[in-house]
Amino acid sequence: MATLWLFIIIGVIIALFWTSRQAAEAAKGHAQHQAQKLQVQLISVACEKRRLGILRNGKPGIKSQFTFEFSSDGESVYQGTLHLENSRLIKADIPPHRIA
Secondary structure, three states: OHHHHHHHHHHHHHHHHHHHHHHHHHHHHHHHHHHHHHOOEEEEEEEEEEEEEEOOOOOEEEEEEEEEEEEOOOOOOEEEEEEEEOOEEEEEEOOOOOOO
8 A cells, every 4th residue: 555655646746847847848938939029039937936726727737937038139138927827828927128
């Protein structure tokens, strides 16, 4: 019985790790899309918050908040925020920035 619980715990840990990696890859793709749309240079993407929760569709999943840095003129750096549920983009907060 203890072996069964060990396998279940290991399976849950692997599933959480896999889902969080998928969310990170999706955030990078969403940040690149936002940078192309705004015609700015993407500098970096980083995870700020990650937690388990009930998503908008009623299922359990991972809610994440990612910060991405971008530059519009090569000198200034701005930070935008992406809110994801699993790998789905819910909201993107883009600060006002100079247009080169």
